Amino acid sequence: MALIGVTGPGGSGKTTIALNLGANLALDGIEVVVVDANLVFPDLAVYLGVNPKFSLHQYLNDRNMDVEWLLMKHRHIKDLYVVLGDPSKGIDRSYNINSLYPLLNNLKRRFKAVLIDLPPGLLPKNLFYLSLVDYQLFVVDPARAPLPKLETWIHSLLVKSLESGIEEIGLVFNKIPMDCRPMRKIIKGLSKKIEGSGFSVFGEIPLSNLIHHATTSGLTVIEVMGHKNPFVNVSRRIEREVLSGHPKPLKYLRPLQSPVVG
């Protein structure tokens, strides 16, 4: 029913966030599929420690393939499905997000939530994708920009996203060193301003050895940290604001008039 694109710069944590939000949503009884749409460096299969039986790359070579074959059920978490790319495949320039349109359309009709783990960077104007996507979730690793520049950096991210035609946008801050009080203070202030501009900030995920351990061990954070893991609050907010069918109305539909900070 809702198609959510998970995006952000390289290494910010898109795959980790897509997988673990999916897992937590599924734990709440929501049927979720996480699609690895990084066709050049697909790594969801690696993060799950599995080999895809049928991969997206095979589907792209044979569009008549039954979508059911592509759906892999998580070994423990009921209601969590994944669609995996084949990490061993070389680059094929004829593949792009457009090629996934029929598949995504099919999944959107079938699942309550479709989380798309997108390749790094902003999407170019892409009508097929834009016609399907309901929400764009930006993963922001604040260590990617010097703290004083963080606000300008996020502002430009939001404006560019609006310019590319996506207006339903939310942020997740990832890899937050919880013991770094100055950074947390800046993020708190920034989150307030971003929310004041009509965008959602779904929360902060800590920089955590256990989260990293999960991704390198083929596990979800639920399996490592249990039901009270750091993704719970973020996934609950997404349930309320994105999946409830009543998304928060945006205050400004066009690019912000001025930077988030005055």
Ligand SMILES: Nc1ncnc2c1ncn2[C@@H]1O[C@H](COP(=O)(O)OP(=O)(O)OP(=O)(O)O)[C@@H](O)[C@H]1O
């Ligand atoms: N909150 C976190 N705490 C600790 N490590 C994390 C956290 N989030 C992600 N990581 C680690 O950071 C690395 C990059 O994460 P991930 O692959 O999810 O990023 P990505 O944005 O999908 O990268 P890419 O752009 O290459 O697809 C991984 O090693 C992962 O284990």
Ligand SMILES: [Mg+2]
């Ligand atoms: Mg990734």
